[in-house]
Amino acid sequence: MKEELIASITKLVVEKLSQEKTQSEPEVDLWSKQPKNLPLEAAAGQPEGQVRFKPLQMQEANGKQTVKPLSQKGEFSSPEQEKKEQQLEELRKKTPSRIAVGRAGSRPKTDTWLKFRFDHAAAVDAVYGEVSPAVLESLDLFSVQTKVKDKEEYIRRPDRGRQLSDEAKAIIKQRCQSSPAVQIVISNGLSAKAIETNIEDVYLSLQQSLNNLGIQTGTTFYVDKGRVALMDEIGDLLTPDVVVMLIGERPGLVSAESLSAYLCYKPHKGVLEAERMVVSNIHKGGIPPVEAGAYLGTVVQKILKYEASGVSLVKKEN
Amino acid sequence: MKSSFSRVETLLSAGIDIGTSTTKLVISQFSLMNMAGDTHVPRIEITDKEILYRSPIYRTPLVSPTVIDLKAVDQIVKNEYAKAGIEPGQIKTGAVIITGETATKQNAAEMVHHLSDAAGEFLVATAGPDLEGIIAAKGSGAYEYAKKTGKVTANIDIGGGTANIAVYESSRLAGTCTLHIGGRLIEFEAGKVKSISSPVQKLINQEGWTLQTGDSSDHPDIQKVTSWMAELIVKVLRKQTSPRDQVLILGHEPQWDADIEVIVVSGGVSECMYQFEDPAASPAMYDDIGVILARSIQQAAGLQWYEWRRPDETVRATVLGAGTQTTNISGATIQVESSELPQKNLPVFEVSFEQDVAVGLRKLQGSTEAAVAMYDPGKEGQNFVWYLTDMPYLKFKDIQSIAGALLACQELKPDSSQPLIIVLQSDHAKVLGQTLQALKPAQSILCVDQIEVEHGDYMDIGQMLQSGVVPVVIKTLTFHS
Numbered sequence: 001m002k003e004e005l006i007a008s009i010t011k012l013v014v015e016k017l018s019q020e021k022t023q024s025e026p027e028v029d030l031w032s033k034q035p036k037n038l039p040l041e042a043a044a045g046q047p048e049g050q051v052r053f054k055p056l057q058m059q060e061a062n063g064k065q066t067v068k069p070l071s072q073k074g075e076f077s078s079p080e081q082e083k084k085e086q087q088l089e090e091l092r093k094k095t096p097s098r099i100a101v102g103r104a105g106s107r108p109k110t111d112t113w114l115k116f117r118f119d120h121a122a123a124v125d126a127v128y129g130e131v132s133p134a135v136l137e138s139l140d141l142f143s144v145q146t147k148v149k150d151k152e153e154y155i156r157r158p159d160r161g162r163q164l165s166d167e168a169k170a171i172i173k174q175r176c177q178s179s180p181a182v183q184i185v186i187s188n189g190l191s192a193k194a195i196e197t198n199i200e201d202v203y204l205s206l207q208q209s210l211n212n213l214g215i216q217t218g219t220t221f222y223v224d225k226g227r228v229a230l231m232d233e234i235g236d237l238l239t240p241d242v243v244v245m246l247i248g249e250r251p252g253l254v255s256a257e258s259l260s261a262y263l264c265y266k267p268h269k270g271v272l273e274a275e276r277m278v279v280s281n282i283h284k285g286g287i288p289p290v291e292a293g294a295y296l297g298t299v300v301q302k303i304l305k306y307e308a309s310g311v312s313l314v315k316k317e318n
Numbered sequence: 319m320k321s322s323f324s325r326v327e328t329l330l331s332a333g334i335d336i337g338t339s340t341t342k343l344v345i346s347q348f349s350l351m352n353m354a355g356d357t358h359v360p361r362i363e364i365t366d367k368e369i370l371y372r373s374p375i376y377r378t379p380l381v382s383p384t385v386i387d388l389k390a391v392d393q394i395v396k397n398e399y400a401k402a403g404i405e406p407g408q409i410k411t412g413a414v415i416i417t418g419e420t421a422t423k424q425n426a427a428e429m430v431h432h433l434s435d436a437a438g439e440f441l442v443a444t445a446g447p448d449l450e451g452i453i454a455a456k457g458s459g460a461y462e463y464a465k466k467t468g469k470v471t472a473n474i475d476i477g478g479g480t481a482n483i484a485v486y487e488s489s490r491l492a493g494t495c496t497l498h499i500g501g502r503l504i505e506f507e508a509g510k511v512k513s514i515s516s517p518v519q520k521l522i523n524q525e526g527w528t529l530q531t532g533d534s535s536d537h538p539d540i541q542k543v544t545s546w547m548a549e550l551i552v553k554v555l556r557k558q559t560s561p562r563d564q565v566l567i568l569g570h571e572p573q574w575d576a577d578i579e580v581i582v583v584s585g586g587v588s589e590c591m592y593q594f595e596d597p598a599a600s601p602a603m604y605d606d607i608g609v610i611l612a613r614s615i616q617q618a619a620g621l622q623w624y625e626w627r628r629p630d631e632t633v634r635a636t637v638l639g640a641g642t643q644t645t646n647i648s649g650a651t652i653q654v655e656s657s658e659l660p661q662k663n664l665p666v667f668e669v670s671f672e673q674d675v676a677v678g679l680r681k682l683q684g685s686t687e688a689a690v691a692m693y694d695p696g697k698e699g700q701n702f703v704w705y706l707t708d709m710p711y712l713k714f715k716d717i718q719s720i721a722g723a724l725l726a727c728q729e730l731k732p733d734s735s736q737p738l739i740i741v742l743q744s745d746h747a748k749v750l751g752q753t754l755q756a757l758k759p760a761q762s763i764l765c766v767d768q769i770e771v772e773h774g775d776y777m778d779i780g781q782m783l784q785s786g787v788v789p790v791v792i793k794t795l796t797f798h799s
Contacts, residue, residue, distance in 0.1 A: 083468075090468075200713070279359060281357075291749045294749035294751075
C-alpha cells in the first residue's frame with residue numbers, strides 16, 4: 001500500500017515535471033519582443049497623446065558620417081583607391097539602400113548599425129504615432145473612428161479597421177454631402193507620420209487640381225486607424241462616384257513617412273480588389289507630395305471619364 | 319518592375335548631318351514605355367532605338383567653299399525619304415546637325431527655314447563645335463564605353479574640316495576641344511595640290527615650310543603637316559599645348575581635369591583606318607589628305623600609350639548621334655497647352671533657387687529684364703524659357719508664391735500674351751502648371767520637367783505624345799564665324 005502510494009506520487013511528480021518541461025519549451029522566444037513591447041507601453045499610457053518625432057537632422061548627420069569620411073581627400077593611399085571610392089559613391093547615389101557601407105570584420109560598422117536601428121525605430125514610431133489634431137484642424141477636417149479600439153487591435157484585426165464605428169456612421173451621414181463626384185478620405189493607416197508630413201501638400205494640390213478640372217468634391221474627413229477597404233463602407237454610406245483615400249503606408253527602412261492614394265470608382269461592400277488603384281511612394285524622397293496631388297486630379301478625371309477604375313479602367317482605355 | 323499594362327509607343331526620328339565634306343541621313347524608331355511600376359506615377363523612357371534606314375554618304379553640295387547648296391540638300395533628303403518609304407509628316411523628332419566649316423550662322427538659319435518643309439515638322443538643331451563632339455561621342459559608342467567601364471574616354475571625331483574632341487569620365491562630360499584638323503584641309507586634283515585651307519596655310523607659314531597650291535601631291539611638306547597635326551592631338555589630349563599650337567586650335571583650350579585612358583577615333587578620317595563602309599554604296603570620292611592624315615595618326619608614338627577602342631561607327635558617328643541621341647523625353651506629369659506646340663529655338667534663362675525659395679523669388683524679380691536684355695534686345699517678342707533649378711523641397715504654399723512671381727514676370731515681357739514657358743529640373747511641372755492655371759486661367763502655359771539644360775542653350779519642344787510626354791531637343795548654338 002505504501003509502496004503503491006509512493007509509486008503513484010512519484011508518477012504524479014514525474015508527469016508534472018515532464019508537463020512543465022513541455023510547457024516551458026514553446027516559451028523560447030523566436031524573435032525579440034522587446035522593441036515591439038517598448039513603444040506599446042508608452043502609447044498605452046497616453047492613448048490620445050502625441051508621439052514626438054525625432055528631428056531629421058540627426059538622421060542626416062548620422063548618414064553622412066557613415067559615408068563621407070572616406071571621400072575626403074588625403075586619406076587615400078593611392079589614386080586607384082580614390083577612384084574606387086568615387087565609383088562606389090556613384091553607386092551609392094543611385095539607391096537609398098545601404099550599399100557599400102563597409103564592414104568591421106564580419107559585422108557592420110557602428111555608424112551603419114546605429115543608422116539601421118534609428119530607421120527601424122522611426123518605422124515603429126510611425127506605426128504607433130498619432131496625427132496631431134492641429135494638422136487636421138488646419139485643413140478643416142473632422143475626425144471619426146473605426147471599430148478598432150487601440151493600436152494592438154488595429155494590427156491584429158484588419159477586419160475591424162475596415163468598418164466604421166456606429167457613432168462614426170452617424171456623424172458622417174450628418175456632416176457629409178451625399179453623392180459627391182469625389183469623396184476624399186484621409187487615414188493614418190500604418191504611418192501617422194506620413195499624414196503629418198505630407199497631407200497638407202497632397203490635399204491642397206489635389207483640391208486645386210480638381211477645382212481646375214471642374215470636378216466637385218464632397219466633405220473630406222479623417223478616419224483614425226483605418227484600412228484601405230474602409231472606402232467600401234464609405235461608398236455605401238455616401239454614394240460618391242470616386243473615393244480617394246489618402247493613407248499612411250506600412251513604413252520601411254528607407255522611409256517611414258510614405259503616403260499612398262487609393263482610388264476606386266463607386267466602391268461598395270464586395271467590390272473586387274482589382275477595381276482599386278493606387279499611387280504609392282508619395283513622400284520627400286519619392287514623388288513630391290505637391291506633384292502627386294496634381295497628378296491624382298488627372299487620374300480622378302480619367303476614372304470619371306471611363307466610369308471605371310483599376311483593371312476595368314485599363315481594359316476600357318484600350 | 320515593368321507595368322504589365324503599359325503599351326509601347328513608337329516615335330520616328332530623323333538625323334541629318336551636313337558636314338564640310340559629306341552629308342548623310344539616318345531614320346530610326348524609338349520605343350517609349352512606362353518604366354515605373356503599376357502603383358507608381360508613370361515614368362516614360364526610351365526603351366529601344368532601332369535604325370530603320372541609313373542613307374549612302376553624299377558629298378555635301380556646296381555653292382562656295384562655305385555656303386551650302388540648300389536646294390541640293392533638300393533634294394537629297396527628299397530622295398532618301400522616298401527610298402526609306404517615309405513621309406516627312408511621320409517624323410516626330412530628330413536633328414539636323416551642320417558641322418565643321420559649314421557650321422556658320424547663315425547656313426544654319428537658312429537650313430532651319432528650308433528643311434522643316436522637306437524633312438517634316440520636326441525639331442531642327444544646329445551644332446556648334448562642342449555639341450558636334452558630344453554627339454559624335456554618343457554615336458561612336460565612346461560615351462557608352464566610358465559609362466560602362468568608368469574609364470576616362472576621349473572621342474576624337476575627325477571629319478573634313480575639324481576634329482572635335484569630347485572627353486567623358488563615366489557618363490559625365492569632362493570637356494571638349496575643337497581643332498582645325500581634317501581631311502579636306504588640303505585638297506588635291508590630278509596629282510597636284512588644289513587648295514590649302516587658311517588655318518593650314520598659317521601653319522605652313524609659321525613653320526617655315528614651302529608647300530603651295532600647284533605642288534605635287536607627294537610633296538614632303540604634306541607628310542610634315544599631317545605629322546604635326548597628329549602631334550597636336552597628342553599634346554591636346556595631354557593638355558600640353560604651347561602658343562605655337564594655337565594656329566590650329568579653334569575656340570577654347572582643352573579644359574578637362576581627368577587623365578585620358580582610352581581613345582576612340584571616329585569621323586571620315588577614321589573610315590580610312592577602319593573601312594566600315596561599303597565603297598560601292600557611297601558615291602562620294604575624296605582626293606585630299608584624309609588617308610595620309612589617318613596614317614600619321616595611327617603612327618603617332620604619343621598616341622600608342624592610350625588604349626584604342628574601335629568605334630561603333632566611323633563616318634556616321636555624328637549622324638547616328640544626331641538621329642538617336644539628341645531627343646530627350648520630359649517627365650510624365652507635365653502641364654502643356656497642346657495648341658502651343660511645337661515650340662522652336664527657345665533660349666533658356668536659368669534661375670537657380672540655391673535650395674532656398676526666398677532666394678529664388680528674389681532672383682525671379684529681376685529675371686525678365688535680364689532675359690529680355692539677353693535674348694530680345696530689340697524687344698521683338700522672342701520668347702524664352704525660365705529654367706528653374708536647385709529647388710529645395712517645396713510645400714504647396716511655396717508653389718503658390720513661385721507661380722505668383724512667374725505671372726508677375728510674364729507681365730513684364732514685351733509680349734505678355736505669348737505662352738509662359740517653364741522648365742523645371744525637379745518633378746514639379748504638373749502642380750506648378752495647375753497653380754498658374756488656377757491663378758490666371760487665360761494664360762497659356764507650357765510647364766515641363768525633368769529635363770537637364772543649361773543657361774544659354776536653345777531648346778525645341780515637340781508635339782505631345784500619347785503617353786503624355788513631350789520630346790525635347792536641346793541645342794548648344796555656338797557658331798564659329
